[in-house]
Amino acid sequence: MSRRQRLVAALSAGAVVGSLLIAPASTADPAPPPVEDYCGGQCHHVLPPGQNGNATLVELAAHMLFGTRPKHSDDQIGKYESLVPGYKELTTGTIGEFFNDNSFGVPEDQVERRYQPRSDVTIVRDKKAGIPHVYGTTRAGTAFGAGFATAEDKLFLMDVMRRAGRGQVTPFAGGAEANRALEQGFFATSPYTEEELWAQIINVSQQGERGRQALADAYAYLEGINAYIAQAYHGRYFPGEYVATGHVDAITNEGEIEPFRPTDLVVLASLVGAQFGGGGGNEVQNAVARMALHERFGPQRGEEVWRAFRAENDPEAISTVHDGRSFPYAVSPENPQGAATPDPGSVTAQQLVFDETGSATRDEPDTQPDSATKPPAQAGEIRDPAEALRGIFDDGVAPPDLSRPRGMSNALMVSGAHTESGHPVAVFGPQTGYFAPQLLTLQELQGPGISSKGASFAGLSFYTLLGRGQDYAWSATTAAQDIIDTYAVELCDPDGGPVTKESDHYLFRGECLPMRTVERTNEWKPNLGDDTPAGSYRLVSFRTRYGPVTHRATIGGKPVAYTTARSTFMHEVDSIIGFQKFNDPSAVNSAESFQRAAHDVNYTFNWFYADANDTAYFNSGDNLVRPANVDPSLPVVSDPAFEWKGWDPATNNAEYTPFEQHPNSVNQDYYISWNNKQAPGTSAAKLEMTAVQRGDLLDGRVRDLIAGGGKVDRVNLTQAMADAGVTDLRAERVLPDLLRVIDSAPVDDPGAAALVEQLRGWTADGGKRAETKPGSRQYAHAEAIELMDAWWPLLVRGQFEPALGTAAYRALTDVMGINESPSGWQNGEPGLHVGQGHQGSAFQHGWFGQVSKDIRGVLGDPVDGGFGQPLCGGGDLPSCRQVLLDTLRQAAAVPAEETYPGDADCEPGDQWCADSLVHNKIGGIGQDKISWQNRPTYQQVVEFPAHR
Template identity: 55%
Template sequence: MRRLTSRIRTAAVVAALATVCAIGLPPGSSGAVTHRAYAADDYCQGQCDDILPPGENGNATLADILANRVLGTRPAHTDDQLAPYANLVDGYTGLTDASLGSFFNDASFGVPAGQVASTTKPRSDVTIVRDKATGVPHITGTTRYGTEFGAGYAAAQDRLWVMDLFRHVGRGQLSSFAGGAAANRQLEQSFWQAAPYTEAELQQQIDSIAGQGARGAQALSDAQAYVDGINQYITQAYNSRTFPGEYDLTGQINAVTNAGTIQPFKLTDLVALASVIGALFGSGGGGEVQSALVKEAAEAKYGTAQGDRVWNSFREREDPEAVQTLHAGQSFPYGQDPADPQGTAMPDPGSVTPQQLVYDPTGSAVSNARAAVKAPAALKPLQGVYDNGVLPGDLLTAKHGMSNALVVSGKYTDDGHPVAVFGPQTGYFAPQLLMLEEIQGPGISARGAAFAGLSFYVELGRGQDYSWSATSAGQDITDTYAVTLCNSDGSPATKNSTGYLYQGSCTPMQALERDDSWGPTLADSTAAGSYRLIMYRTAYGLVTARATIGGTPVAYTSLRSTYMHEVDSIIGFQMLDDPGAVDSPQTFQQAVQHIGYTFNWFYADDAHTAYYNSGDNPVRPADVAPDLPVLAQPQYAWQGLDPTSYTADYTPPAQHPQSIDQDYYVSWNNKQADDYAAAGFGDGSVHRANLLDARVKALVTSGQKISRASLVQAMENAAVTDLRGEDELPLLLRVIQSAPVTDPAQAAVVQELQTWLQHGAQRRETSSGSHTYADADAVRIFDAWWPLLVQAEFSPGLGSDLFTAMTGVLQINESPSGGQTGPVSGSVDANESIPHKGSSFQYGWWSYTDKDLRSVLGDPVAGGLAQPYCGGGVLAQCRQVLLSSLQQAAAETPAQVYPGDSGCSAGDQWCADSIVQRPLGGVTDGATNWQNRPTYQQVVQYTSHR
C-alpha cells in the first residue's frame, strides 16, 4: 500500500493548515474584483491573476544602463512586479481573495478605460496597447498577419537582447557575440552538445512544419509575420538609437559613432531558440551510462545478485510510496525494466571517458585586457560588466527545479468552480526568459506568458474561458546506444576512432563543427581567443562518451526523440490559443497531444479540470532496459527508427498519463502515475511534491470550502517550508530521542531543532524586512548537518566507490543557499552549489534517508532499500552516527555554513538564501526573500463558459 506521504508530521503544520483553511472565504463569497468592466469574451470576470517578476520591460538603452550602474535608477516597468512577488512571503498568512491584487496582476482581457499608458500601431491592421500598471503589451489585430506582426514587434520592444542571446546560444556562437568569458564558453559548449545543427538542418525543420496540413501552414505564416515584426522594430530602434544598450556593451554597435548593426531575425533563428528551450525544460532521460556505473559499483561491492537489488532500490523506478499527480490508481505502463534485459552495453570498469568537444583552442581566459577597448570616460563604470558572462554557464548542465501546479475541483471550492494556482519555474533573470502578453486576432485569443523569441503564441496562460499551465515532466525520451568503433582503412579501432559499424559497414561519423572566436568588449575584458566545437553524430544519435566493452572500443551516443524536431510542438501551442480549437477538457488534451516535449499539462475552466502528460515517448523493444545503455543494433533500437528523418514509433495518446476532474492535482516535477517509470533517480517516498500534496489534501478533506486565496496560501506555505525539516527531521529526532540525550550541549541543539519543527520548519524572517530568520540557529545547524549526516549514514555501508557513483547520479542536497553541497570531492554536488536560484529541494537523498531511518526504527516500509545503512541497521549505533554528525554540524560557524559571495557577507544567512534576478542585461535588481515558487504564476477561477 502506498505510504501516506502527504501526512503532516507535526502539530505545528497541522495548525498552520487549519489557519489557511479558516482564512478562506465562506461559500458563495468569491471576492471577485468589481472595479472594472470586463470584455464580453472574458469569462473569468476579474478572477484571473498572474505575476512575472521582475517586470515586463527588458529594454534598457545605454543611457539607462549607465544610470542604473551609477545612480541606481531603472526604466519604467523593469522591476515593478518584483516587490508584489516577493511580498507574498510575509503577506500570505492574512491573504483574502480581495487582497490578491496586492500580490498579483489583474490578468483580465483588455485594458480598462483610463489605464492606457501607450498605444502603438506598427501597421494599420494591429494595435499594441500597454497598461499603466505593468506595461504589458495587449496586441489586437484585424488580420492574422497583422496580429502576429504585432506580437513580434512587442517581443522586440521588451526582449530583443534576450532573444538575440539565445539565438546565438542555440547555434554555439555565444562567445563571438557577447564575449569569451568562461561562463559564455561553458554555456555554448553545453548547448552544442545537446542540439548541434547545420543551417540547412535548421531550415529543414522549418520546411517540415509547412507540410503539416493547414495548421502547419498557418504556423509558418504566423512565424514569418512575427519575424517581420521583430525586424521592423530593429530598424526603427537602430535609427532612433533606442535599442538595448547591451549591443554597445558587447561591441555590436559603437557607443560613440553608432557604427555597427543588429542582425535581422530569420525563421531559422526561431528553431535555434526552440532548441534551447526544449533542452532546458522539455527533455528527459539520457543518464544511462551513469546508471550503469552505479550498477557496476554496486555489483563490485555486493556481488551480482545483491548488487542488482541495491541498484534497483536506489533507482526507485516504481516506488510504491512516491507521491503522484494521478492518485486514484490509474496505471499507464511506460519505461519499465524487463525481467531479463537484452542487449545491455555495460562499459568495462574505468574505461568511460567523455567525448572531446573543444579543439584548437587559442588565447587565454580572463586577463587584464581592458586597455584593448577604448571607451569615453563617462562609460568607464560599464567596463567589466560581463567578465563573468551574460548567462550562467551551467544553465543547461546543472539540474534546475522547474514548476508546480495546484488544481482543485469545483466540488471543494467556495463557489463551485475549480480553482488553479500554477506556473513554470524557469529561473530568475532580469529580464526574464518569459514575457507577458495578450494576443487578440482572427483565430487567436489568449493572455499569459511565452518564451522571448517564441511569443507568437501564448505558451502558458489563459483563453476566453479556460487557463492552462505546465510543469516539466522529464519522462525518458532519451536513450544511450553503444556503437562499435572502426577505421575505414581496416586498421584496429581505438577509442578515438571516428568510424562506426552501421548496417555491416564502417561508416564515418558526421562531424558537426562550429568555429567561435572572441575578443575584449566594452563590458567584457576577457582576452581574445578562439576554438572549434565538434560534435560527432551517428545514426544512433550524438556521441557523448567513449569506452570499451569486453575490450572492444565503442562510442556511447545519445538519441533524443525530439532531436531534429525542435519546432514540431508549435501546432499544440497554436491550438491552445485558438478558441475554436479548445473549449473543453477533452479538446485541451487533444491540443497538448501535439507537443513533443515532456511536460505535465494542467487545465481549468468553470466546471472542469484536466491533466495530460505530453512527449514523444519512443516505443522500445519489450526486452530492452530503458535505464541502461544498449547495443546499437536494430533489434534493440526504438521501433520504427528512421535515422534519415530522426523519427520512430511513439506511444499513442491513450497510453500517456491523463485525467479529467480528479478531486485535485498537484505537480512539482514528481512521478505522474502508477507504472509510469521515473527516468532518473529520486522519485521516492520523500519528494518536494509532498509539500504540496499534504497541504492540498488537508484543504480538500477539511470540510471547508477552498478559495483562490486559501489555495495560494497552501502554495506559499509550502514555498517557505524546508522539505528536509518537515519530512526528515521528525525521524531524525525519533532516532536521537530513542534514548536520553545526556550531554547538555547536544540536548540544547536537539531542543533547538525540536522548536524549529514545532514552528513548521520554515525559513522566514522574524518580521518583514528584518533579514533575520526565526529559529536562525536551528536552520544553520540543520543546513550544516544534512550533508554530514548523509555521508555518515551511507558511506560506511556503501563504500567510497559506490557512494561516489551514487552522488554522480543524484546530489545529496539542494538547499536554498546552495552552499552546503556535501563532502564528496568531484561529486554532482560540487556542480550544484547554485546560489540565489530560489528553487530548492527537488534533488537530494531525502527518500533514501527516510526509508533507511524508518527501517532502523522498525516502521513499515514499502519499497525499502535493499539493506539498512545507518549504524548497520542497529538503532543504538544509528543514534550515535546521527549524534556525532550533529555535534560536528553544530560546531560550524555561520561563516562556514554560509561562506558568502559577491553579494553577501560570509555568515549572512538570509542573504545566502535570497533570490537574485540574474542579470542578462545591464540592469540589476536587489535580492528578495527566498521562496520555493514558480517564476510565472497564475491564480484562476472562472465563473462561466461559452
Template identity: 65%
Template sequence: MRRRLGTLMAVGAIAAGTVVAVQGPAVAAPAVPAPPTDYCGTQCADILPPGQNGNATLAGILAHKTLGTRPAHSADQLGKYADLGDGYRGLTTDTIGQFFNDASFGVPDEAVESTEQPREDVTITRDKATGVPHIAGTTREGTEFGAGYAAAQDRLWLMDVLRHVGRGQLTPFAGGAEGNRELEQSFFATAPYTEEELQQQIDSAVAGSGDRGQQALADVTAYVEGINAYIAKSDSGRYFPGEYVLTGHKDAITNSGEIEPFKLTDLVVLAAVVGAQFGAGGGDEVQAAVAKLAIQEQYGLAEGEKVWQALRSENDPEHVNTLHDGQSFPYAQTPADPQGTAMPDAGSVVPQQLVFDPTGSAADGQQAPAVTPAGNATNPDGTPNLDAARGMFDDGVLPGDMLSGAHGMSNALAVSGEHTESGNPVAVWGPQTGYFAPQLLMLQELQGPGISARGASFAGLSFYVLLGRGQDYSWSATTSAQDITDTYALELCDPNGGTPTVESNAYLSGGQCVPMETVERKNAWKPTVADGTPEGSYTLRSFRTEYGPVTSRGTVGGAPVAYAALRSSYLHEVDSIIGFQQFNDPDVIKSAQDFQRAASDINYTFNWLYADADDTAYFNSGDNPVRDPAVDPSMPIRAHAGFDWQGWDPAGNKAQYTPFEQHPNSVNQDYYVSWNNGQAEDYASAGLERGAVHRGDLLDARVKGLIDSGTKVNRVNLTQAMAEAGLADLRTERVLPLLIRVLESSPVDDPKTAEALRLLKEWQADGGLRQQTEPGSKAYRHAEAIKIMDAWWPLLVDGSFTPSMGDAAFEAMTNVLQINQSPSGFQNDTPGEHLGQPHQGSAYQFGWWGYLHKDLRSLLGDEVRAPMGTPYCGSGDLGACRQVLAGSLNAAVDQPIAQVYPGDDTCEAGDQWCADALVHRALGGITQDEVSTQNRPTFQQVAEFPSRRPATR
C-alpha cells in the same frame, strides 16, 4: 556638431535616471479593437518578476551603473512577488492584487499608458501598472506582426543572445568569458544542427501538419517581420538596447555597425534552447551504469542488483504521483531480464571531447584584470562614459550552467469544483524558469482572428501564448522529464582496417565501417567593454552518428565504443508549434478534452494542467518512443543489435510513439498537484529522484488536508497552501521526526545534542519554514535551527551511507543523485556537489531524503513498502545509528556559520538570509536587488472562472 548634439540628447536624461525615447510627431491615439468577453471577470491574476521591460538603451544602462536607476517597468513586479512570502498568512480575496497583477483581458481607458500602431492592422496598448503589451489585430497577420514587434521592444538583446547560444556561437557575439564558453558548449553538445537542418525542421513541420502547419508558417513569418521592423526602427532612432554598444556591435557616436535581422531558422534555434532545458528527459544512462557497476563492485552482483533497484526508485509505491486514483500507465520500466545492455568496463568512460585547437584565452584560461567602473555616466566632453559598464559580462552574459544545472522546477495546484467554495475549479500554477534580469519569459495578451489569450511566452517564441489563459479557461505546465532519450553504444572501427581505439571516429553499421559526421563552429572573440576576456579562439566539433551526437566513449568487454544520445525530439523541436497554436484558439479549446488533444500535439515532456468553470484536466505530453520490451531504458543499449525503437528511421529521426491513451491523463480528479513529481503508477522517470520523500509531498499534504478537513477551497487558501509549501524545509517536515525518534530512543544525556534537538523541535513545531522575523528583516526566525539542519544533512547522509556503500560507490551515486538541494545550495563540499549558493529558488527537487526516510523506518520497525536493498545507518543497529546521528549533529552545531554559508559574489560568508536569497542573474545591463527565498514558480497564475462561453456548455 550635429553628431555631438545627438549624443548629448541620448545621454542628457541620465542625471534624472530616465531613458530617452525618440518620439514622432503627435498623432491621435489609434482605435483599439474591443477585447472579447472575459469570462474570468476579475478572478484571474498573474505575476512575473522582475518586470516586463527587458530592454535598456545605453543611456539607461549607464544611468543604472552610476545612479542606480532602472528603466520603467523593469522591476515593478519584483516587490509584489517578494512580498507574498511574508504576507500570505493575511491574504484575503481583496488583497490578492497586492501580490499579483490583474490578468483581465484588455486595458481600461484610465489604465492606458501608451498606444501605438506599428502597422495599420494591429494596435499595441500598454497598461500603466506593468507595461505589459496588449496586442489586438484586425487581421491575424497583423496580430502576429505586433507580437514580434512587442517582443523585440521588451527582449531584443536576450533574444539575440539566445539565438547565438543555440548555435554554439555565443563567444563571438558576447565575448569569451568562461561562462559564455561553458554555455555555448553545453547547448552545442545537445543540438549541433546545421543551417540546412534548421530549415528542414520548418519544412517538415509545415508539410506534416496540413492547414495548421501552413497557418503556423504564416504566423511565424509575420512575427519575424515584426521583430525586424522594430530592429530597423530602433536602429534608425538610436534607442536599441545598449548592450549592442557595450559588446562592440554598434558605435555609440557614429551608430555604425549592424543588429542582424532575425530569420525563421532563429526561431528553431530558440525552440531547441527551450526544449533542451525544460522539455526533455533521459540521457544519463552512462552515468547511471557507472553508479550501478560501483554498487555491484561493493555488494556483489546479486546483492548489488537488489541494492541498485532500491536506489533506482523506479516505481516507488510510496512516491506522491499527480494521478492518485489508482490509474496505471506503464512506460519505460526495467524488464525482469534486460537484453542488449551495453555496460561500460569499469574506469573506461571518458566524456566526448568538444573543444579543439584553442588559442589565446581559450587555451590558457586568461581573464582580463577586474576594472572598477568609472563613477560618471558621461565624459567631460559630454560623450557616454562606457567605462561605467566595463566588465559587465566578465562572468558571461548567461549562466554557464544554465543547461547542465537544470532540474525540474515548476508547480501546480488545482482543485475541482466539488471541493471549492464557489463550485468552480480553482487553480494556482506556473513554471519555474529561474530568476534572471530580464526574465526568459515575458507577458503579453494576443487578440486577433483565431487567437485570444493572455499569459507568458519565452522571449522570441511569443507568436503564441505558451502558458496562460484564454477567454474561459486557464492552462499551465510543469517539467515531467519522462525518458525520451536513450543512449546507444556503437562499436568503433578503423576504416583502414587497423585496430580501433576509443579515439576512432568511425563505427560499424550494417557490417560497414562508417565515418562519423562532424559539425563544427569556429569561434573567435576579442575583448569588449562588457567582457574584457583577452582574445582567443577554439573550434567546437560535434561527432554525430545515426543514433545522435556522441556524448562519451569507453569500452564494453574490451571493445572500444562511442555512446550516442538518441532523443525523440532531436530534429523535431518545431513540431510542438501546432499544440501551442491550438491552446490560443478559442474555436478549438471548448472543453477539457479539447485541451488534452491539443497537448498531445506537443512533443516536449511536460505535465499539462487545465481549468475552466466546470472542469479540471491533466495530460502528460512528449513523443514517448515505443521500445523493445526487452530493453532497460535506464542503461546504455547496444546499437545495431535489434534493440532500436520500433519503427525507427534514422533519416529524420522518426519512430513509433505511444498513443494518447497510454500517456497519463485525467479529467476532474478531486485535486491535482504537480511539482515535478511522478505522473502516475508504473510511469518511470528518467532520473532517480522520485522516491518515498519528494517535494511534491509539501503540496499534496496541504491540499489534501484542506479537502479531508471539509474546508472549501478558494483562491486565498489555495494560494496560501502554495506559498507555505514554498517556505517549508522538506527535510524538517518529512525526515526530522524520524531523526528525533532515533536520537530519543535512549535518554539524550549530552547537553550539546539536547540543545540542538530543542532548537530543531521548536522550529518544527512552528512549521519548519524559512521565514523572516518580520518583512524586510533579512533574518530568519529559528535561524540557529536552520543553520543546524543545513550543516547536519550532508554530514548525517555521509555518516549513514558511506560505511555500507564504501567511498567509491557513495561518490558514484552522488554523481547521479546529489544528496542535498536546500535553498542555500550544497554545503560542506560533499561528493558530487559544489560550494556556493545557486540562488535559484527551486529547492528540494532532488536529494537522499527518501533513502534515509526508508532506512530509518526499517530501523525503527515501521512499515516500509519497497524497502531499501540493505540496511545503512549503523548497519541496521539502532544504537549504532543513534551514535552516527548524534555525532554528526554535534559536528553540525560546531561548524562555523561561514563554512555552512561560504559566500559568493552576492553574499558575505556567513550571511544565512543572503545565501538563500533569490538573485536575478543579469542577462543584460540592468541588475536587480536580491529578495527573500520562495520556492515557487517564476510566472504564476491564480485563476477561478465563474462562467463559460455559451457555445461550450
C-alpha cells in the same frame, strides 16, 4: 580602470546623443473592440522583475551611475517578493497586492500608450505593468504585432539566446567564462547545422493546414521583430548593450543589429525544448553506479540496493494522477537484454572544446560553416545546458554548474466539487529561473483564430505558451519522463587498422561509418563589459545516427562511444501545432479538447487546464515504444533488436505511445505537481521521484484543505502554495524520523541534547525558512536551519558511505547529488557547494527519499520498496543513532563561513543572502536580491465563474 569603470565611462560619453535615444511617441489610434472575457476579474498573474527588458544607452548609463532603472523593468518584483511575509493574511480583496489583474483588455483610464506599428494591428500598453495588448484585424497583423512588441521589450535577450542555441555567444558578447559555459551547454545538446534547422521548418509546413498556418504566423512574427530592429536602429533607441558589446558605435551609429531569420526561431525552440522538455539521458552514470554496487555487494544484493536507490516506480511516491489507474511507461523488465555496461574505470567524457587560446588570431568573429575537420586530442568535456544563465556584464560572477539537473514549476488545482464557488480553482505556473530581464514575456494576443493572454519565451511569442483563453486557463510543469536513450556504438577503422577510444568511425548495421562532426569556431575580443583577454576555440560535436557522442569507454575491452538518442531531436518545432491550438478558441472549448491539443506537444510536460466547469491533466511527450526486453535506464547495445520501434534513422521518427497511454485525467478531486511522479506505473527518469519529494509539501496541504468536506478558494489554495514554498522539505518530511532514531535512547551529552532540541523546535514550528519580520534578513530558527544545512551532507555520507563503500557512494552521487538546498547544492562535505544557488527552485534533487526509507527501516517500520537490510549503522538502531549524533556534533562545529561560503553576491556566513534569489543579468540592468521562496517564476491564480 575596472570593467565597470570603463563601461560607465563609455556609456556616459554616449549620453551626449541621449536626446536621439527616445522611442517614438504614442499615436492616438481608435480603441480596439472589446473581447469577451469570462473570468470576471478572477484571473491574476505575476512575472518578476518587470515586463521591460530593454534599456537604451542613456538608461544604461543612468543605471550604472545612479541606480535607476527603465520604466516597467522592476514593477512586479516587489509584488512577487511580498507574498512571503504576506500570504498568511491574504484575502480575496488583497490578491491584487501580490498579483496583477489578468483580465482581457485595458480600461481606458489605464492606457499608457496606444500605437500602430502597421495598419492591421494596434498595440495597447497598460500603465500598471506595461504589458502589450496586441489587437490584429488580420491574423498576420496579430503575429506581426507580437513580434514588434516582444522586440520592444526583450530584443537583446532574444539576440543572446539565439546565439546561445547555436553555440556562438562569445563572438557576440565576449569570452567571459559564463558565456563560454552557456554556448557549450546548448551546443552539446542540440548541435544542428543550418540545413537541419531549415529541415525542421519544412517538416512543420507539411503538417496540414495548421502547419502551413504556423509557418505563416512565424514569418509575420519575424517581420514584426525586424521592423522594430530597423526603426530602433535608425531612431537610435535600440538596447544600449549593442554599444557595450561593440556592435554599434555610440557616436556615429555605425554597425549592425542583425535581423532575425526563420532558423533563429528553431534555435530558440530547440533551446527551450532541451532545457525544459526532455527526460532521461543519464544512463552511463546509472550503469557505472549499478556496476559499483554489484562489485560491492554481489549481483543479487547489489541489484536490490540499486533498485531501492533507483526508485523507478516507488510505491511510496505520490503521483499527480491518484484515481487508481496505472500508466506503465519506460519500466525496466525483470531480465533486461542488450545492456551495454562499460568496463570499470574506462568511461571518459567526450571532448567538446579544442584549440583553446588566450588571444585572438583574427580581428573579426569567425562565422565559418560546420566542418568535418578532425580535432586533436585536448581537454574539454561536454556540458549540459545551463539553468542559471550567468551573463553579460556580471562583475566577476562565477558561471553556473551546468551539470545541475533541471526541475521546474508547480501546480495546484481543485475541482469544483471541493470549492466554495462550485467552480474549479487553480494556482499554477512554470519555474524558469530568475533573470534580468526575465526569459519569459507577457502579452495579450487578439486576432482571427487567436485569443489569449499570458507568458511566452521571448522570441517564441507569436503564441501564448502558458496563460489563459477567453474562458479557460492552462499551465505546465516539467515532467521529464524518459524520452532519451543511450546507445553504445562499437568503434571501428574503415581500413582495418587498430581501433581506439578516440576512433572517429563506428559500426552501424554492419557498416563502418564516419562520425559526422558539427563545428563552431568562436573568437572573441575584449569589449566594454568584459575584461576577459581576447581568445578563441573550436566546439566540435561528434554525431552518429544514434545521436551525439557523450562518452567514450570500452566494453569487454572493445572501444565504444556512448551516444544520446532523443525522440525530439530534429523535431523541436513540431510542438508548435499544440501551442497554436491552445491559443485558438475554436480548438479548445473543453477539457477533452485541451488534452487533445496537449497531445500535439512533443516535449515532456505535465499540462493543467481549468475552466468554469472542469479540470484536466495530460502528460505530453513523444513517448517511445521500446522493445519489451530493453531497460531504458541503462545504456543499450546499438543493435536493430534493441532500437526504438519503427525508428527511421534518416528522420528520427519512431513509433510513439498513443494518447490513451499517456497519464491523463479529468475532474479528479485535486491535482498537484512539483515535478513529481506523473502516475502509478510511469517510471521515473531520475532518482528523485521517491518516498520523499517536494510534491509532498503540496499534496499534504491540498488534501488537508478538502478533508472532511472542506472547501477551497483562491485564497487558501494560494496560501497552501506559499506555505509549501517557504518550507524546508527535510524538516517536514525527514527530520521527524531522524529524531525518532535519536529519541530511541536518552541523549546524555548536554551539548548534543541542546542541538537536538534546536532541531525539534524548528520542525515543530513548521520547518520554515522565513524571516523573523519583513526585511529583517534574519531567519526565525536561524541556528537550527544552519545546523541542518551543515548536518545533511555529513549525515548522508555517514549513513551510507560505510556500507556502500567509497567507490559506489561517489558513483551514486554522480547520478544524483545528495542535497539541493536553497543556498547551494551540497554534495557530501561541509563547504563543498556544487551547483548554483540563488535560483529559488530547491529540494527536488536529493537523497531525501533514500534517507527516509533507510531510517524507517532501521526503526523497524514497514518500508515498501526499501533497502531490505538497512544500511545506516549496518542496520543496527544503536549504531545508526550513534552515526546521527556523531555527525550532528560535527555539523555544529562547522563555521558558518563554510556552510555559506559566500560568492560574488554574498559575504561568507550570510545565511539569508546565501538563500536569496538573484536575478542573473543578461544585459546591463540588474535587480536587487529578494527573499528565498520556492515557487514558480510566472504564476497564475484563476477561477472562472462562467463558460461559453
